[in-house]
Amino acid sequence: MWRAIASNALTLFIVALVVVAGILAWGRRTYDGPGPLAQAVCFKVEKGASLSQVSRALEDQGVVRDARIFRIGTEYSEKSAKLKFGSYLIEPAASMADVAGALTAGGQSTCGREVNFRIGVATAEVILRELDPAANRYVEVVRFDPAAAVKPPEYVEAAKSADLRWRITLAEGVTSWAVIQELRAADFLSGDVEDIPPEGSLSPDSYEVEKGADLKALVAEMEARQAATLAELWAGKAEGLPYKTPEEAMIMASIVEKETGVAEERPQVASVFLNRLAKGMKLQTDPTVIYGVTKGQAPLGRGLRQSELRRETPYNTYVIDGMPPTPIANPGRLSIEAALHPAATDYLYFVADGTGGHAFATTLEEHNKNVAKWREIEATQGGQDQGGVQGN
Structure with missing residues (x-):
């Protein structure tokens, strides 16, 4: 008799273990499986909200199927104390595990x-x-x-x-x-x-x-x-550049930055100025002259006057030799890269071409033809500044 009772008890215990294991497996599948969201939502965690409050709100908004499973799973994964106040983007079909990860990750809100x-x-x-x-x-x-x-x-x-x-x-x-x-x-x-x-x-x-x-x-x-x-880009600079210090490279980068907004042609623009320096030619770039007039404190708002092009300032590259004493703006990474990795060209001149970019030239004769083409375009556009470098 006692043997039968023990046998039945053992059977019941095994059945209970199987049931519990099944419940745990179901809970894990539910926690890790795809969620009910059909489209992304922005879910807000209120300041001071408890895990229970957040769990109920998630269920009410259709983000998770069962608030209790979300709460238990989040506690089991030791994320319950890591809830972050803010608004978070929850992707379609996000699992409860994904949701818990989004609400407990470091950093600021990801939506809102x-x-x-x-x-x-x-x-x-x-x-x-x-x-x-x-x-x-x-x-x-x-x-x-x-x-x-x-x-x-x-x-x-x-x-x-x-x-x-x-x-x-x-x-x-x-x-x-x-x-x-x-x-x-x-x-x-x-x-x-x-x-x-x-x-x-x-x-x-x-x-x-x-x-x-x-x-x-x-x-x-x-x-x-x-x-x-x-520092990073200077360490990998090309050989044979004339800069003695990183600061000199930054001066060139700022000139390149102000001369073109077309990323692809920045190495070519840099090559023009470096080629001119190598030949002892003046840089003759309008942005430096403008900086000498405004000191960088406001846009010039008009074209340069001939008197300004003739006036000697440390930044008037129509008058001084070499580069100005400081950068003329804060250049971005691409312009710094261009100054330290210029294109290999023989170009000495460039002028706007009417497309937002520039036409480059090796000889003054070719440059003058490009300037003439730009003048025709300029006349139809109301006399915009031509940019580029002039012939000596």
């Missing part, structure tokens, strides 16, 4: 609204945009001048949100003076800088910041990125 403070060569603008989860692209909400006395109500309201992402973007070719002036107008930064950073020392890049970030620390990060880029 973002402010991009863009500093361009001539102007600055603030763009508030919002991620469309279904299309996985940002949609602009409002755009405005950061110097505006009255900010758009959409921006004012969005700025109150704790999970709003903040980004600063510097365009290639912007001057250090312009960067600092515009950053001082950013109402989401704090502090100030005492001096304008040296020209060329700031990296044109995108910087994700937190609201209230220190301006001085941000500028230090911009300088650190540019210094790292220059």
